[in-house]
Amino acid sequence: MTKVLVIDDNPTVVSALQLLLGLHDITCLYALSPQEGLRVLQSHDDILLVIQDMNFGEGENSGAQGKALFYAIRDVYQDLPIILFTAWTQLEMAVELIKEGAADYLSKPWDDQKLLVTITNLLELGQLRQQNMQRALMQCNARSTLEKNYNLCGIVYQSEEMQTLLEVSTKIARADVPVLITGPNGSGKEKIAEIIQANSSVAQGPFIKVNVGALPDELMEAELFGAEPGAYTGLTKTRKGRFELADGGTLFLDELGNLSANGQAKLLRVLQSGEFERLGSSVTQKCKVRIISATNANLIEAIETGSFREDLYYRLNVIELKLPALANRRDDILPLLNRFIDSDKKLSVNTIRQLQDYDWPGNVRELENACKRASLLASNNSLQMIDFGISVPAANTQKITRQPEPSKQLIEFVMRENCGVIAQAARQLGISRQALYRRLDKYNMAYEKD
Numbered sequence: 001m002t003k004v005l006v007i008d009d010n011p012t013v014v015s016a017l018q019l020l021l022g023l024h025d026i027t028c029l030y031a032l033s034p035q036e037g038l039r040v041l042q043s044h045d046d047i048l049l050v051i052q053d054m055n056f057g058e059g060e061n062s063g064a065q066g067k068a069l070f071y072a073i074r075d076v077y078q079d080l081p082i083i084l085f086t087a088w089t090q091l092e093m094a095v096e097l098i099k100e101g102a103a104d105y106l107s108k109p110w111d112d113q114k115l116l117v118t119i120t121n122l123l124e125l126g127q128l129r130q131q132n133m134q135r136a137l138m139q140c141n142a143r144s145t146l147e148k149n150y151n152l153c154g155i156v157y158q159s160e161e162m163q164t165l166l167e168v169s170t171k172i173a174r175a176d177v178p179v180l181i182t183g184p185n186g187s188g189k190e191k192i193a194e195i196i197q198a199n200s201s202v203a204q205g206p207f208i209k210v211n212v213g214a215l216p217d218e219l220m221e222a223e224l225f226g227a228e229p230g231a232y233t234g235l236t237k238t239r240k241g242r243f244e245l246a247d248g249g250t251l252f253l254d255e256l257g258n259l260s261a262n263g264q265a266k267l268l269r270v271l272q273s274g275e276f277e278r279l280g281s282s283v284t285q286k287c288k289v290r291i292i293s294a295t296n297a298n299l300i301e302a303i304e305t306g307s308f309r310e311d312l313y314y315r316l317n318v319i320e321l322k323l324p325a326l327a328n329r330r331d332d333i334l335p336l337l338n339r340f341i342d343s344d345k346k347l348s349v350n351t352i353r354q355l356q357d358y359d360w361p362g363n364v365r366e367l368e369n370a371c372k373r374a375s376l377l378a379s380n381n382s383l384q385m386i387d388f389g390i391s392v393p394a395a396n397t398q399k400i401t402r403q404p405e406p407s408k409q410l411i412e413f414v415m416r417e418n419c420g421v422i423a424q425a426a427r428q429l430g431i432s433r434q435a436l437y438r439r440l441d442k443y444n445m446a447y448e449k450d
Contacts, residue, residue, distance in 0.1 A: 002123055003046055006030045007037035007069065008053040008085065013108070017051065020112055026119070034069040041077065048126040049103075049119060054086035054093075063093050070097055078438040081122045085110070100434050137444065139163055146170065151198040155191055156339045158409055159329035166195065169321060173199035178271075178316045180256075181294040183323030186365030189294040190254065192323060197250040202290055205249025210242045212267075213258025220263045222279045225270070231280030243276060247287040256316070257297025257308065268312045291316065326367065327359040334409040336364060340371035346382045349428055352410060354385050406431070408443040420448060 002025070006017050009032050018028040029044065031037035033056060041047060050073060054066025063086060070082060081103040084094070094105040104118055143163060146152065150170040157163070172179065173196045181189045190209070197207045215223050222231065226241030242251060253259075259267065270276045271291065275284050293316050302308035326332065333356045337347065347355075360366050374387035406414075406429050418424040426436040440447050 002048060002127075003027045003029060003044065004049045004051060004119065004123075005037065005040055005044070005047045006051045007032075007034065008051075009033060009056045010053070013053070013085075020116070021119070024116065024120075026123070034065060034072070037069065038072060041073065047080070048130075049081050049083070049122050051083045051085060051119075054084055061087075067093060067097065070100075070102060074101060074434065078434070078441045081126060083118065083122070099432065101432075101438060142167070151195070151203075153191065153194045153198055155188075155195065156335045157329075157332045158335045159331035161324050161329040162332060165192070165321060165323060169196055170199050172196070172319050174201050175319075176201065176290060177318040178291040178293070180317040180320045181292065181323060182299075182320060183294075183296065184325045184363055185296045186363035187323045187325055188364050189296075189323055190252065192321060193250075193252045193292045193294060196292055197252075197290075200250065200290060202249050206246050207250050207252065208242050208246040209252040209254065211254045212263060213255025215259075215263065217260050217262055220260065221266060224263075224266070225276040225285075226278040228278050228280035231278070238278070241276070241278065243270060243287050243289055244285060246289045248289075250290040250292060253291065253293040253316075255295060256293040257295035257299060257302060261307075261309075264309045264312050268309065268315060271312075271315050325360075326363045327361075330356055331407070331409060333360070333367070334407075334413055336367055337371065338413065340368050341383070342375045344381055345375055345378065347413075348382065348384075349406070349410065349414065349430065351383060351385055352413065355388070356407075356410075358390055406439070408445075411436070411439055411443065411445070415445070415447070422447065 004021060004026055006014055006028055008014055008017075008030070011032070014028075014030045014032070018030065021028040029040055029047065031040045037050075037052065041050075052066060052069055052073075054063040055061055056065045066084060066086065070084065073080065073082060078101075082101075083103050084097060084105045085108060086105075087108040098105060103122055106115065106118075139160060146163070146166060150166075150173075152166065152170075155162075155166070157166070169192055179193075179196060181192050183189050193209075194207070197203060210223065212220070212224075221227075222239065222241065224241050224243055226244050227235055227239045229236055229238060253267075266276075270287075274288060275286055277284055297308075299308050299313050299317075303310045303313055334352060337352070337355060341347070362369075370388040370390060373389050374383045378384070378387040411425075411429070414425045414428050418428065422433050422436055426433045429436065431439075437447075
């Protein structure tokens with residue numbers, strides 16, 4: 001059951017709140033003094049909300065005791081919402097404590113309905129925050145397990161979408177079946193192929209890559225299957241094809257959707273039998289090759305229009321891995337920026353937010369090229385949006401300006417930039433030190449207090 005702690009020296013107030021909250025299935029713990037309230041908090045780690053008085057004892061109306069209690073709670077439980085109660089409303093103190101993170105400042109006597117709405121909203125946010133923290137912890141543990149048990153080939157990512165894709169990729173890596181990787185241009189399909197190969201049963205074998213969509217028909221056969229001397233003008237010695245070179249390893253067929261009809265027919269034959277002949281030879285060669293292919297095309301539509309063979313599609317698509325566009329995994333943008341930008345270059349928080357908000361239609365490849373451009377063309381070490389050669393629509397810029405809370409990745413970046421100095425990092429993020437402390441605790445990030 002949801003738990004709320006009331007800290008108030010008036011037993012009548014405590015009883016009224018217990019009755020009100022109990023009618024709505026909320027357990028109401030209580031304490032009659034600040035010291036007792038702190039002890040209750042220490043002994044219950046499942047309290048989601050505190051309602052505290054501002055004055056304790058007869059004749060007290062300055063609010064100093066409540067202010068001290070608020071900061072004592074906030075110092076230890078930075079993310080715990082606190083509602084402040086008082087019969088002596090002091091606007092200046094209310095404004096100060098709201099700025100420091102108090103959830104609300106209410107006068108006695110209170111309106112039951114308004115109080116219930118406030119409490120319900122805060123409890124829902126608290127439960128959502130707990131779920132987010134648990135999910136983040138689970139993702140962190142899953143990522144650590146993945147990095148420990150598999151070779152991820154230096155891939156840079158932070159998103160749940162990529163975590164899920166990599167879990168599947170490594171799981172099927174040792175299965176001796178063809179894999180089809182689909183996704184938009186520049187999204188990193190070749191990197192996923194490298195990861196599958198590196199964790200496969202033929203990881204020690206060759207890893208041969210070929211862009212089959214770029215092969216002209218007249219060169220395709222020689223490129224894939226090899227050629228004997230004299231098979232075409234200028235060839236004076238035997239040339240091994242990509243299948244022969246990949247024997248005992250993995251062959252990565254990129255841009256599969258652009259392969260010609262003739263190329264599709266020849267590819268299907270070798271996939272069915274494992275046999276082929278070099279161009280200009282009648283001797284049948286045999287090979288055993290793990291096939292990984294990739295395309296940005298919709299092969300189902302290509303089959304319907306007759307431009308791609310259905311039998312070849314099902315031969316290659318035993319397992320399909322769908323790689324999302326970068327716009328659909330924005331948590332990966334900041335880690336990629338850190339990878340692609342020279343270490344001596346700096347990014348402002350506003351520039352990072354604009355880069356995170358940009359849709360990157362060219363995906364990871366566009367981001368990498370934009371970072372190279374910015375590093376080369378920037379007039380100083382501080383990179384601005386204009387240096388990246390991209391334009392964020394005005395509507396998106398307004399959305400960035402209104403962004404209420406920096407992401408975990410942004411906080412990690414700014415903390416590194418400021419060598420862990422909280423005051424400097426908070427200033428750069430445009431939030432208070434207390435707000436930064438709360439976010440550091442929310443994301444379970446280590447820090448030293450200023």
